[in-house]
Amino acid sequence: MDRQDRAEGVLLGLACGDALGRPVEFRSPGAIEAEYGTLREMVGNGTHGKPAGTITDDTEQALCIARSLVERGEFDPEDIAERFVAWYNGGPFDIGIMTADALRRIDDGASWDDAGQDVWEVKPEGSNAGNGSVMRCAPLALAFADDWDTLQRVSRDSSRITHADPRCTHGCAALNLTIAALLDGDEHPLASALDALNRDAPESLRDVLEPIPGGIEAGELSNSGFVLHTLQTGLYHALTADDTETAIVNAVNEGGDTDTIGAVAGAVAGARFGASAFPERWLDALMETDELRGLARKLSTPEAIF
Numbered sequence: 001m002d003r004q005d006r007a008e009g010v011l012l013g014l015a016c017g018d019a020l021g022r023p024v025e026f027r028s029p030g031a032i033e034a035e036y037g038t039l040r041e042m043v044g045n046g047t048h049g050k051p052a053g054t055i056t057d058d059t060e061q062a063l064c065i066a067r068s069l070v071e072r073g074e075f076d077p078e079d080i081a082e083r084f085v086a087w088y089n090g091g092p093f094d095i096g097i098m099t100a101d102a103l104r105r106i107d108d109g110a111s112w113d114d115a116g117q118d119v120w121e122v123k124p125e126g127s128n129a130g131n132g133s134v135m136r137c138a139p140l141a142l143a144f145a146d147d148w149d150t151l152q153r154v155s156r157d158s159s160r161i162t163h164a165d166p167r168c169t170h171g172c173a174a175l176n177l178t179i180a181a182l183l184d185g186d187e188h189p190l191a192s193a194l195d196a197l198n199r200d201a202p203e204s205l206r207d208v209l210e211p212i213p214g215g216i217e218a219g220e221l222s223n224s225g226f227v228l229h230t231l232q233t234g235l236y237h238a239l240t241a242d243d244t245e246t247a248i249v250n251a252v253n254e255g256g257d258t259d260t261i262g263a264v265a266g267a268v269a270g271a272r273f274g275a276s277a278f279p280e281r282w283l284d285a286l287m288e289t290d291e292l293r294g295l296a297r298k299l300s301t302p303e304a305i306f
Contacts, residue, residue, distance in 0.1 A: 013270025017262030223256025
């Protein structure tokens with residue numbers, strides 16, 4: 001498997017996990033099982049009432065980042081923030097509370113690096129560290145896979161646009177370092193990522209990730225929108241499954257914040273197994289497949305654009 005195949009797998013996996021999880025978002029595992037058994041197919045209606053294969057804010061914001069990187073030829077957080085605002089003003093059917101609050105502030109004139117900080121500071125513990133930045137950050141791993149110091153910095157900065165909590169900013173870094181390690185075929189990608197993670201990363205982040213893959217059981221996972229729960233559950237399924245489809249299906253069938261847990265698991269599983277391992281029926285259901293492949297190809301050869 002070549003690096004381009006893995007790179008395409010990252011963006012396609014993010015979108016497939018997002019789209020598979022969209023119709024069952026906020027449902028319990030029992031409710032999903034009662035209706036679908038094990039949900040394996042892209043289905044329509046359900047949460048948000050959209051056609052099968054419809055992506056949500058996870059992939060839409062990831063596309064904003066990927067397009068900015070390709071078109072600007074650099075990481076430009078102000079440009080990314082402007083793209084987020086334009087997307088927000090288009091009236092997306094799904095958007096997180098912290099993201100909406102921060103983008104509203106930017107639209108009202110706040111700078112990209114103040115908006116997320118301001119929102120974070122007024123949110124109480126328990127609602128200040130959502131998964132709205134880890135779900136979208138994977139394109140950065142493709143562009144900066146060979147420069148881990150820069151990858152950590154841009155991952156944290158991309159999070160700060162809307163999610164300034166250190167668990168979110170360093171969570172994006174940990175996720176992207178794991179993806180970068182997988183692009184090089186690392187057999188222990190999460191361990192390598194945690195070894196490289198900045199020393200000031202929160203201990204709570206390390207505590208939930210260090211047991212993966214062998215020191216935690218599936219029954220101990222949580223399915224909430226808390227960033228640490230999403231990272232732990234998504235990475236667990238991506239790194240323990242035998243194939244991409246199983247990783248994404250298992251993640252989505254956890255219930256709860258299914259689109260984002262699926263997107264995180266999908267991005268990592270895509271890097272692990274490559275785009276060639278994806279079920280064609282899933283890729284056929286996505287309207288964005290060709291664009292995602294094209295962006296991934298460009299981002300995985302950054303010398304061509306940076």
